[in-house]
Amino acid sequence: MSEGAIREAARVIQQADALFITAGAGMGVDSGLPDFRGDEGFWRAYPPFKARGLTFVDMANPSWFERNPAVAWGFYGHRLALYRQTLPHEGFRILRRWAENMRFGAFVFTSNVDGQFQRAGFSEDAIVECHGSIHHFQCTVPCHEQIWEADAPITVDPSTFEASEPLPRCPRCGKLARPNVLMFGDWNWIADRTSAQERRWDEWLEEQRGASLAIVEMGAGSAVPTVRRTSEQIGRRKGATLIRINPREPEVPSGHLGIAGSAKAILQQIEECMRA
Numbered sequence: 001m002s003e004g005a006i007r008e009a010a011r012v013i014q015q016a017d018a019l020f021i022t023a024g025a026g027m028g029v030d031s032g033l034p035d036f037r038g039d040e041g042f043w044r045a046y047p048p049f050k051a052r053g054l055t056f057v058d059m060a061n062p063s064w065f066e067r068n069p070a071v072a073w074g075f076y077g078h079r080l081a082l083y084r085q086t087l088p089h090e091g092f093r094i095l096r097r098w099a100e101n102m103r104f105g106a107f108v109f110t111s112n113v114d115g116q117f118q119r120a121g122f123s124e125d126a127i128v129e130c131h132g133s134i135h136h137f138q139c140t141v142p143c144h145e146q147i148w149e150a151d152a153p154i155t156v157d158p159s160t161f162e163a164s165e166p167l168p169r170c171p172r173c174g175k176l177a178r179p180n181v182l183m184f185g186d187w188n189w190i191a192d193r194t195s196a197q198e199r200r201w202d203e204w205l206e207e208q209r210g211a212s213l214a215i216v217e218m219g220a221g222s223a224v225p226t227v228r229r230t231s232e233q234i235g236r237r238k239g240a241t242l243i244r245i246n247p248r249e250p251e252v253p254s255g256h257l258g259i260a261g262s263a264k265a266i267l268q269q270i271e272e273c274m275r276a
Helices: 002-014 025-031 038-045 047-052 069-085 090-100 192-207 226-238 263-275
Strands: 018-023 106-110 127-129 132-139 177-181 213-218 241-245 257-259
Touching: 002 213, 002 241, 002 257, 002 263, 018 090, 018 226, 025 263, 038 047, 069 132, 069 177, 090 106, 090 263, 106 192, 106 226, 127 192, 132 192, 213 226, 213 263, 226 241, 241 263
Parallel strands: 018 106, 018 213, 106 127, 213 241, 241 257
Antiparallel strands: 132 177
């Protein structure tokens, strides 16, 4: 089944005028980023939080910036440093090569906040980060709607995952800053940057009306189904074939292609098939 699906995926991509790329957390695993799937996966990456009985859902909550800023910024400061150091895997470059040969290029829709698509060379103007970006900060209050680039160094103790002063501060009011990331139970997230990205995405979809679109989705699970729903909705709206790459949940609606495997490995197999 997978060999036939890979051949069909290669055909769909080769015939496409535009590429819509969607990605969830599994996209970064091949680059060495931790897999937070389930509590055990989170605790492997952050052992001190296991001792405290804290899960990823617990930590990805804006209340920590009030309750314990050192713990909040220990978690997000460590992730920011990790994402800055991580090189995107070969799969990102494969996607770029495909898009460069298409009339309308590519647009990315991702729930990841890691900035890996930008680091891999995708245009900032062709990416929707639906959950925001850890590489941008905002005020925790917030006292204004400004979003600024994350340029402040954050020192994190690797044994406790607690950050030390000075912590990032709002340049206007001096209160604590936070990542411009949509967290659980988050009423203060400033969505302006993501909203602007979504407007550019809508314009791109309109520009290539009537063109052949291929959708490639990678590492998007059903626990937080935003990416999967978006892939399927655009597939229906544009009459496009969805190619879903996922090691655990490759199931797709009728007429689409589901391939079990990691993003890097499957993208490499599809490219090999295209070359052959």
